[in-house]
Amino acid sequence: MNRFEYIKAPSIAEALDMMDSTVPEAMVQKTDGSARVVKAGGTDLLDLIKEGILEPGRLIDLKNIPGLDKLSFDKEKGLQFGPMVTIADLEKSKEVKQHYPALYQAAAHAATPQIRNMATMGGNLMQRPRCWYFRSNGHHCRKKGGTTCFAQIGQNQFHSIFLTNVCPCVHPSSLATALVAYDGKVELTGPEGKRVLPLSEFFTPSNVDVTCENVATNQEIITNIMLPPVQDSTRAHYIKQGQRESYDWSMGDVAVVLQMDGKKCRDARIVFGAAAPIPLRRESAEEVLKGKSINEKVIEQAAEKALEGATPLAYNGYKVHLFKTLLKRTIMEAAS
Amino acid sequence: MANPNKKKIVLPVAPDTEAHGPVKHLYSKKVKLPYGVPGHNLTEMEREVSIDEPPALPINEKLNVLGKRTKRVDAIYKVTGAAKYTADIQLPGMLFGKFLRSPHPHAIIKSLDVSAARRYPGVRAVHVLLMEPGGSVERDSGHDAPAETYNMDQLPRLRYVGQPIAAVAAESQYIANEAVKLIKVEYETKPFVLELDKARKKGAPIVFEEVIEDGGNEGDVGVKAADEQKGNLRGPTTGSFLGGPRGDVEKGFAEADFVLEKEYRTQVQTHCCLETHGVVADWQPDLLTVYASTQNTAGVRDDLAELFGLPKSKVRVITEYMGGGFGSKFGAGHFGVMATMLSKKAGRPVKLMLDREEEHLSAGNRPNSHQMLKMGFRNDGKITAIDLTSYGTAGVGLGAGVGRVAQDMYECPNFRTAQYDVFTHAGPGAAFRAPGNVQGVFALEQMIDEAAERLGMDPVKYRDLIDKHEVRKIQRMKGAEAFGWKYKKPGSDPGPIKRGFGMAQGHWTRFINLNSSATVRINKDGSVAIMSSVQDIGTGTKTILAQVVAEELGLMAEDITVKIGDTLYPDGPGSGGSVTAGSITPAVRNAAYKAKMELLGQVAGAWDVELSDLDMKNGEVFSKTDSSKKMSFGEATKKMRTNQVMATASRPDDYGGFEIGNGIGYGRLGSVQFAEVLVDTETGFIKVERVVAAHSCGRPLNPLQVESQINGGVIMGIGYALYEDRILDLNTGYQVNANLEQYKLPYSKEIPQIETVLIEHYGAFSSTDASGIGEPANIPTAGAIANAVYNAIGVRLYELPLTPQKVLAALGVS
């Protein structure tokens, strides 16, 4: 771990004033040890620093800024929570469990209980991928400004099966899978004010910019995450498959949010986690479900459609079948 | 494939270890000892033993402390955080060390410059590993070494990522870590090979290029690196202490009604000790003190004494608590030698603990294997021939054989094996909980199950037919009963999630280390202490020693102070090979018995009675004939003439002698395990639901701890069967999962319901008749799980670990 300065920011405005880099920038452009980056729970940031792949000059801690750890639910307005809300806070919230079961499931299966107590939702959405080449100090990969993708030619059993052409790392947040399925939005605050983006537009695929995973600039901080209200017709489910049931990263996770009129599906949102460098919506599969009664045949069709266009790598072909199974099971559970 | 090497195998056994058979004693006596399994075939065995031996112990049922579920004597220090491990040692003025390690799997160091590191504020010593054949131990002497730069003739060739090159000692770990990065190195990279199959192909990069002249050993262990056909190959090994080939394998196959021939593969597993390898070394002019996380304090002392030219009396190694070793923590290690070197240079204590990545890369691993097993069977079930050829890589090291289960578990007149080591550019292997046997069982026990199916026999009943091991037969019976074993047709469950049942068994040679000594000291205040260099690596050695002495002196385990893990005390055995309980407990009991006799002799004088009239029990010393003569243990010790009574004893030979050499006891340790699994055929995921583990370890001294060790063996076996795998990047030679996040080990939700069936088995071998359990507990698990997976899905998997990828591929769905 390199030496760094540390300051507790008293307010958003001051934090914005103090920061000068995103974490990706500090790893690619501003690598001279002077980068000033914000820190929330710190679980991912410390990991990067300990590995020696991030050497910031200053950490700006957001924990003391009042109001960022609030979670509120309103039947009309939906769910809203600040970036400093922890994964454990979501897991423990009765409202989340009752109204957003897919989000609850994702929270309950993320990381370890200890990490869930520490990791914040802002940090969770901003965290860097877990690709073992990216995380290794011995591999200067594209994501770190290099020219080689070691995963494409190397050990890629846990890598992506979609959007694999530039960097096949998978997005590390399994909570994002559920949040995107619920059509969540994120509020970014900068010196000029706030902007609100659907989460589906927040994440950046590697073929657009390989060095970062989202659109937040070095003058922006996540200040709110919002989910729309759920209807009486909303049905949702989330399944995560890790190699282990205990603490593990996802090999594949699926969130499905359906709007059901009786047996008939009015609307559907299907998102794959650990399938691509971003939480990946499968619109083509959603179209299969829309307007139909959910039965085994329809589900089968949706699963086939959802995996169309997959480009698995040398060692992760199994994921295609895995996702089909997970998707079928998730739809089945959601609809039942 | 097998090498039909028919020449006589002469094994390198030193002349003084060849003697076996009962030892002739100058003064002997005859004792009757329990023999067999209570409830089955318990009888008595008369043995002629030395006159010094204590009287025979009855079976556990008739004892007060031994065989009883006894709380670990040091548990309180573990649950409160008071236990000090090597990683916790802090000495005044202590420095922190850090290694520079190779970033390349194969390279020559063109030049190396340590001057910037040496100048870095807070750095107190730098040491470079130089290759100077015949040179002195101190290859970079003193603070003011003239050479700040080194050239390629002096420096080692690098053969794996993580190979140590140099190290620094500094005022803090941060400074040491930073300074190491300032060492300037110029590398010339070379082609490398990581894969077992590729390394043995013609044209593969050669790990050791020079021909080694076979310097005087039988041909089958020579390194023939320059031979293109055999590049990177060592071997084959065709024999072991259990003998060489037997019978005529070709004739055996000709006599068979059917022959099975299959290939099996196992992966590289890393030890993942929770406490990493490391030491704190404190070089003082009159004594070198080393706190070491080791399984063998005496071995570390001997290594350092030899290397630094010190008398053994001037090296003290201490291991009060240690956080797991599993076979990998033997010897002083590169860290131990380096820390000592740095401490000597800096004149201050140096702590050098590996970090988690270094632990994976350089602290050892279980080599992988590619086994070609061919067996002939007759329709009546008899095995007519076994032919096993194996290749395995321990990286730049050796020892990748697959053990001796195929040779020795089942009756078969015709056997041969050819076991090859393959060199690759990866970190060296190390002994790992039942070296070879775990790999071997995965192959052998699956083939036995295939034969049983072919014969239309229940796998348990089939083993009853071909396995002559008496105790294992009882284990199968009791285990099957506890499991509710019923043969189920493979793949017969409807629906995508299928249940399967399987079993496998293993065996382990009973090893005894005769270099096992201990002192028992009884103080005038009634306190009692045990002293030995033997260490408790988490198996519970401290507790069983306390129990043994408590039983002898009529006290309770908690009355005994156990001071072990310190080479100031008499030498104990290294804790590996499941030797510890069987080796050190008789020494401790014999010492306790001697001390007891000394104490009773002094009491007899004070009371004016015959020594033979006195005994101890329930905290009292009493006359066997005069009930008025009785006092508490504490009162009795007050009568002592001196402040303490002390006795030291060493492990005598096994009663009845040894089967082979000076330490291979009669009677193998058998183990049988049953597994129940669920296999999700749509995702490929396997869940182990239940394991019944039937084991024996001679006289179980503390069933509570035996159970814990069996649980541990089963859980480690689950990791090996389903999750663990060292994954190397084939383009850069790095281990991509050198952490505890991507190197997957079982955690709480992977733990099945485990039931232990413990068979008490008396062999009349020693004054405690105890044996170890560490290894036997780990051997059959992966085989049992593999058989259960087959039973669930009806398709057999021949390669570990049994990942979802492999299950789906075997089922033909992806």
Add this chain to the structure above:
Amino acid sequence: MKNDSKERSPEKKKQGVSRRAFLRGAGMTTAGTVALASGMLSFKPAEPAPAKTALMGPGETEVSLTVNGQQRTLWIEPRTTLADALREHLHLTGTKVVCDRGSCSACTVWVDGTPVNSCMTLAVDVDGREVTTVEGLAKDGELHPVQEAFIEHDASMCGFCTPGMVMSCAGLLERNPNPSLDDVKLATSGNLCRCGTYPKVFDATLAAAKKMK
């Protein structure tokens, strides 16, 4: 690592003596006594901690926290993790560092009553907060029921994971006095044990829960 009482670095001098630092210096013994008397269930800091907004580091900076009921002041670099602060500076080596990345939970301590990984927490982040380590679990010479049960059920082997396991399991019982086996497995699902003590950890924790009723 460096001794706490060593010469102070220039960064510290710049900060001057704050009111809090003065109070702490004057009343350390009293604060410790108060915290002990208030019992283990009180995780509120003895003194509400106003946020320090001054720039700290990169050299040593002052951090003050309550550890096992006692107020402690440390001079450490901001990069120092809580695990290192406890082990190297306060010599509380019961907390173990195994993976050093939050993957094994051997370093589990409670911050304001919540189990966290001390290897992934910066010590400066817990300034003014209350930390409980395995050494602080026993109260008035009485072991925590989970510790008692671990001894009784042989839930430690080599013992290196044990402090983390104990903190996870005791933490569970503080939140949920009536756990199921699944609850115990969930609470320890981030705790790695290579010796394989899990079955006995489960037994011990369930037994401790029964005893606590």
Add this chain to the structure above:
Amino acid sequence: MNSPTHYCRFLRGKNAYGTVEGGDKPFLNFDPATTTYWCLRTMGPVGPDGQPAHLSNCGNTKRKCFAAPEVEKES
């Protein structure tokens, strides 16, 4: 067979049975297939001359790095 009567004093090994020491100390009952070796001088599986440490090589008095055993020191 021409098995050496003694081995390099710096050769060490580990098999299931226990540790194996060089010099005049005996090589204990032995399974060549599962014994790992190291050289005390390099603390790795390779001798100072860059060749593997193994029973078949380290009894070789012609090897550049061979060191004859000394009488055991005990005091």
